[in-house]
Amino acid sequence: MAAARRGPRERDRERAVRLRRERLRAARRARERAERRRLTGVTPAEAQRHARARRLRGWAVAAVLLGAVLVALGALELAEAGEPAAGRDGAQSSMAAALALLTAGCYGVGAGAVLLRRPRRDRRNALGRYGLLAWFAVVAALPAYAYGHLLAGPAAVTAVWIVLVLVMLWIVRRDRRL
Known part of the structure; x- marks a missing residue:
């Protein structure tokens, strides 16, 4: 019951935390893609071409x-x-x-x-x-x-x-x- 009685400030704060987590995940994925590209030397467009050829x-x-x-x-x-x-x-x-x-x-x-x-x-x-x-x-x-x-x-x-x-x-x- 206590969770249902949250005020507007708490909801705004939770939304801000959620958005911050999503931005962090997106940044982490971008870093991982960049690292993979650096290690393999294959860009995403090239990877798509290879997948299409397969x-x-x-x-x-x-x-x-x-x-x-x-x-x-x-x-x-x-x-x-x-x-x-x-x-x-x-x-x-x-x-x-x-x-x-x-x-x-x-x-x-x-x-x-x-x-x-x-x-x-x-x-x-x-x-x-x-x-x-x-x-x-x-x-x-x-x-x-x-x-x-x-x-x-x-x-x-x-x-x-x-x-x-x-x-x-x-x-x-x-x-x-x-």
């Missing part, structure tokens, strides 16, 4: 690993498409799924490699171009499956998919030259 490397490694997993799944689907027991329709759908998985996996591996190897200024153009091609190649597996089903089977699925990807490659390259 995060980027982590994302790049994750993209490569995910791409490798998708390539492995695509290879399994491709092996399943070649089995005679799959039937004609099963072989076509397995081929379309394999093409989509292989494309996404190859893009993941390629994107991770670009993030790891290229200078920062070259990354955006490469990733955008490759990303557009990979996205279209994955989506192109659906019409390739439909037309392959109408035409001749898994070989037709692959042929239609290759034609669609080549058309998209031509469009992207033509657009880049303009």
Whole structure:
């Protein structure tokens, strides 16, 4: 009860003590940062750049690993498409799924490699171009499956998919030259 009956002078004094402690803590942190900078030779901006580079490397490694997993799944689907027991329709759908998985996996591996190897200024153009091609190649597996089903089977699925990807490659390259 005694603490609840404090007067305005006591509250002002407690507030002043609290502010003084906060200023002392801030000054102590600033001294510690300055000492760390003096010992390591790394400024806070450089430390942020190093942290950003570590995060980027982590994302790049994750993209490569995910791409490798998708390539492995695509290879399994491709092996399943070649089995005679799959039937004609099963072989076509397995081929379309394999093409989509292989494309996404190859893009993941390629994107991770670009993030790891290229200078920062070259990354955006490469990733955008490759990303557009990979996205279209994955989506192109659906019409390739439909037309392959109408035409001749898994070989037709692959042929239609290759034609669609080549058309998209031509469009992207033509657009880049303009």
